[in-house]
Amino acid sequence: MADRAESEARVAEETLRAWERDQAQLKADVIDQDTQEWQSNPSFAGLERVGGVDLSYIKGDDTSACASLVVLSYPDLEVLYEDCCMVAVNAPYVAGFLAFREVPFLVEALQRLEQKEPGLRPQVLLVDGNGILHHRGFGIACHLGVLTGLPCVGVAKNLLQVDGLANDELHKEQIQDLQAGGDTFPLLSTSGKILGMALRSYAKSTKPVYVSVGHKMSLLSAVQLVHSCCRYRVPEPIRQADIRSREYIRKHLEAVSASPQPERMSEDADSEH
DNA sequence: GCGACAG
DNA sequence: ATCTTGTCGC
Numbered sequence: 001m002a003d004r005a006e007s008e009a010r011v012a013e014e015t016l017r018a019w020e021r022d023q024a025q026l027k028a029d030v031i032d033q034d035t036q037e038w039q040s041n042p043s044f045a046g047l048e049r050v051g052g053v054d055l056s057y058i059k060g061d062d063t064s065a066c067a068s069l070v071v072l073s074y075p076d077l078e079v080l081y082e083d084c085c086m087v088a089v090n091a092p093y094v095a096g097f098l099a100f101r102e103v104p105f106l107v108e109a110l111q112r113l114e115q116k117e118p119g120l121r122p123q124v125l126l127v128d129g130n131g132i133l134h135h136r137g138f139g140i141a142c143h144l145g146v147l148t149g150l151p152c153v154g155v156a157k158n159l160l161q162v163d164g165l166a167n168d169e170l171h172k173e174q175i176q177d178l179q180a181g182g183d184t185f186p187l188l189s190t191s192g193k194i195l196g197m198a199l200r201s202y203a204k205s206t207k208p209v210y211v212s213v214g215h216k217m218s219l220l221s222a223v224q225l226v227h228s229c230c231r232y233r234v235p236e237p238i239r240q241a242d243i244r245s246r247e248y249i250r251k252h253l254e255a256v257s258a259s260p261q262p263e264r265m266s267e268d269a270d271s272e273h
Numbered sequence: 274g275c276g277a278c279a280g
Numbered sequence: 281a282t283c284t285t286g287t288c289g290c
Contacts, residue, residue: 055280059282093281095278102280129279139279160279204290210279 031132031142035216036123036151042224047074050229051122052237053106053144056245057089058253065089066252067105068245069113070237071122075228077236081120083109084248095160096135099143110148122150124217124225126237130154131214131222133187133196135162145215152214153222154196155235159210164190174198175208182227187212197223205233 038046049071057065064086071081085108091101106127113121130139131154141154159167165187174185181203187196187210196212197219211223229235234242 055281057280057281065281093278093280095280098280134279154279156279158279161277162279 031145031215032213032218033216034218034221038123039151039217039221044074044225044228047123047225049080049120049122050074050077050225050237051125051150052235052239052241053109053125054128054238054241054245055087055089055102055105056242056249058249062092063088065105066245066248067102067109068241068248069106069109070240070244071113071120072229072237072240077229077231079240081113081117082240082244083112084245085109085112086248086252098129099140102129103140103143103147106144107147110150124151124153125214126153126155126226126229126235127214128155128157128238128242130156130160130196130210131212133160133162133165133210133212135160139212139214141212141214151216153217153226154210154212154214155226155238156210156212157207157234159187159198163195164188165195175206178208181230184223194219199223199227201227201230201235202233207233209233209235 034040038044051069051071053069055065055067066084067087068084070079072078073080087105089101091097093101125144127141127144129141131141131152133139133154139154141152145152159165161167175198178185178200181200183200184197186194187198189195196210198208199211201209211226213219213222226235229237232239
């Protein structure tokens with residue numbers, strides 16, 4: 001049990017090391033720089049479609065999940081595209097290795113979009129989780145960005161306590177100092193590098209979200225984009241992906257319980273022998 | 274034994 | 281992530 005989780009974590013670790021060797025140059029090139037035209041102006045003119053991805057899980061079922069991808073119009077935040085798909089999760093959840101658990105299904109969802117509605121391809125993706133705010137400087141938002149080539153932003157609902165970051169008294173004070181929606185403070189590593197920003201994304205919510213660079217985008221653009229996508233605390237693309245994947249699971253469970261039980265082979269008679 | 278722990 | 285209704289407050 002614990003052995004299984006440990007061995008899978010080891011495999012993930014080895015995979016990550018190999019991956020890092022191969023992608024080192026790519027990382028250095030495009031992770032935290034603006035690369036798109038729409039990023040160069042304050043109102044993001046030219047940005048029309050923002051994507052959001054998320055996975056929802058079933059309680060007590062460690063293999064079944066629903067992967068969802070939505071695309072919203074910008075700046076109106078209306079849903080243009082939705083894709084929910086039941087998937088069989090392989091990797092366990094290990095903090096630091098989230099990408100190895102969720103990314104494959106998100107890539108598949110984006111490939112389906114590319115095939116069905118290429119015109120609705122998002123110009124940027126908001127990802128549930130962190131970007132460079134990560135033990136290895138390479139969270140799920142970076143991972144997904146490199147695999148898809150899309151600009152990505154990591155939006156975490158909880159602080160990943162890494163590299164000197166901690167949810168301690170100082171951090172809580174800094175949160176209290178976030179008075180208005182849009183207020184931020186930087187998340188600094190021990191060495192002084194900015195790993196991300198805590199953002200008060202919604203005036204009525206005290207709890208911030210943690211924004212970090214995923215791919216092909218600066219932190220400043222990332223924070224401004226996330227803020228401009230918020231109707232509530234969680235930015236609308238991720239929120240819609242979350243809502244829709246949960247609803248999809250609800251209907252899925254409904255359908256399963258209503259459908260006739262899978263037929264058993266006539267094993268009763270066989271077992272007598 | 275206690276704390277940490279993106280989703 | 282998930283278990284979970286109503287409820288208190290702006």
